[in-house]
Amino acid sequence: MPDNEVLKVIKEQGFKAFFDYASIGIIMVNSRLEILLANQFAGKIFGYESSELLGERIDILIPGRFHTAHESHREKYLINPQNRPMGLGEDLFGKRKDGSEFPVEISLGPYKLNGDVYIISFISDITVRKSNEDSIVKLNEELERKVLARTEDLDDAIKKLQRQVKETEAARVELTKSLDKEKELNTLKSRFVSMASHEFRTPLSTITSSAYLLQKYVTTEDQPKREKHLERIFTSVNTLNDILEDFLSVGKIEEGKTAVKYLELNIVDILQGLINQISPILKKNQNIVYVHHGPELINTDPALLKHIVINLISNAIKFSNENSTIEIKSINTDESWFLHIQDQGIGISETDQRNLYERFFRGNNASHIQGTGLGLHIVAKYVQLMKGEIVCHSMVDKGSEFVVSFPNKIVH
Template sequence: MPFSNKLDQPHMVVRVLLIDDDEDDYIITEDILDDIPYRNYELDWVSNFDDAISIINHGVHDVYIVDYLLGAKSGLDLIIEALKDSKHKPFILLTGQGDVRVDEKAMTVGASDYLVKGQMTPQQLERAIRHSILHSRHLNHISELNEKLEQRVQDRTRQLDKAIKTLQRSNEDLELQISERKKAEEELLKSQAIYKIIAHNFPYGIIAVLDENLKYLFADGTGFKELELDAHKIIGAQFFQFLRKNDPSKAKEYDARFELAKSVIDSGEEQIFDFDYKDLNYSVIVVPIKNSRKQTKQVLVVMLNITQQRKAESEIKKSLQKERELSELKSRFVSMASHEFRTPLSTIMSSVSLISRYTSEEYHEKRNKHIKRIKSSVNNLTQILNDFLSISKLEEGKSLVHKSTIKVDNFIEGLCDEMSPVKKQGQKIIIKHTGDMLIKTDSQILKNIIINLLSNAIKYSGHGSKIWVDSCIDEKNLLITIKDEGMGIPEKDQVHLFDRFFRAENAMNIQGTGLGLNIVNKYLEMLHGKISFESIEDKGTTFSITIPKKIILDEKDTTHRG
């Protein structure tokens, strides 16, 4: 505990070390300390110089009482040795009576107080101990303050030296910068005159010069009007600032482009990037402008409106894609047709050959059987050709929407009658209609949709099965469902059902092109309709189509559909 705290609290023990080669002096000193009221002292004793120095260095005592006479060395020598570490310690020197010179010398070498041996009273000793402890504390405190002050002076001196050197360098740099700025300003004026001439004759965009913070120093060109920018207000503004404000939905995109432009200042390498503003497309090139010290302090920005080029590229890509699709369609059709045509043609050839032999009346039944086979094969060939012609027209945009009013119940009954010759033995088509009767739509397109779905229901259903055709006209739509009891569609194949040329796994041995449902889907798009289905393998399939009563025709509906 610090000395000051022990003096403030009388019950605390003050540890005292007596350094004296006479044991009697120890006993006398202990008696005197015991007579001091309101204080608690603990006295230790050491009789020789070296041991005393060792104990003092441990710093466990609060005050030291030193006899002037210590054998070969004196108490003054001990005080001098103990104070070599620069930290003051409370020493009280015991001297002989009337030896003033020793007393003065003791105070000079560092003793805090002195007492005359043999004349000490409890009051004198208590005062000397208290005075020595306080005096030592004050000296140490002053020493610490002096050290701190000296350190602060040294720190401030170093800081001042550093500041002076920095100021000198700054002055040198400033003079150099002033000189370079003057040259740069002269070059800038020349450059701006050139930029202005170029920008005025730049037809599709803006030419600008930005500083190292990407703020506009110069900007001109015809693109200001397109970008809704004010050429007079843009000087001093930051790159993309006004675009970000005018179109906040693309703030992140503009921030990313800003960072790309900023990287030119850091790297000195040009950057090329695109950005979109509302319905406009721009290509931007950012080029570093380096000063005489090869530093990039400015950049040249050229913004080119490429909206028309983008549109042209898009149209070209669409045309190329359509060409690829048509080419693929034709290639796949040739491959498919070569296979699909072979079977019905072979059937026709064999049946014709056999009919020529069945000339008499007794072969009437066999002739009818082969005539029926010929008709079925011709129907298959017709279906293949119809599918191809339909999808070809749709892809080439030659199918148009022509609206007319039809009576739905009669229309569907007529289509079902038309399909009667291709029904399998015992198959029955059940027709039901509810709601209004009349609707205005494209009758040929609607016929193609229903015939295709009805043909599939007949083809993929067995002998003696039933097919339900339900129709309904409500306030908004024409609804038609065609349900069969056929083989159904495997669940894993259902996701691809409307893909071109796709055939379900369980239908591979049944003739077909794989184009029918794809054509139905495209026809429904022309009428703004939708199709959905439910199917369970070996139990049947239900197709549902929805066609709005009011078809909104635009320019594409009358000139280019598909």
């Protein structure tokens, strides 16, 4: 049907008023995309008089970059014409008479007459809506940026607070440690005063009384008595010296001034020499039995080892009765070497063994025997410095055995 007849039919069917007064742009094209009808609102949207559009191809209202795609969409639409919005999921743009572009929203509807298909387009200028949407998007983006910035600020504040909490907790822990250390020092001072007054009293009294008696022995016949009291003075002085040496050793250990210096030495020679050195303090009919198993060369610190051995043997002598035997055994293997010192003395209770290496600790059954309570503490510290271990096996009235082990492979 000719286009003019189509327009006549449309007008006769009463569509003219709808076209003229609709508040949406309406354009009808034929299958060749030629504009047959455009209402006043459509002309206003695109900057034309509606009459200017008649007979023109719809392409004049479409930006040039979309012409090819629009032609393809037209062909597909004519194959299956139906009512639907145009450009689903895509932004659509129209072109005004002055060449400017603007966003549009278009719905398509087919109109069939005598076998021919005509396309009616309903067009809305959505510039304002798009502007509002863009403003909302920008507002949301700005809001997201502000929220993100606030979140980052909050994260920073939380991290700062966490650091402050950690620092406060660390300061509290450090203060608690300092207070505990101060309490410990006060306790140690009290123990030291108590121990010193007790341990110093006996040798000082001996020195005083012997010195007084020496003044009385002036004749040749009194020489044996003078020698006896001189020996007592020398012994008491040595006792005081040993006590002071223990104090100095503890001080050096706690200040980290005790260094380990390894040398390759003969363990049999070392132990035999130390046994000979300490033999003069053996009680009546006490004896020491020493055996060795394995290679004789070891790596050790001779000064620290001497202190360990002398202390353990002197304890074995001190806490054992007359007519007893002290057994010493050294064993050298590929990985480690061991020192066993066993006595037949008063023994140590299980309760006391838990605190055996604490400073100033004295066993309940040893309070009547002279000692500072520092010896085993120093021994344990020296063993630790030499990467070794010390173990005590003991029963009350059955004697004690101390086993010290050291690695043969030195770890510096």
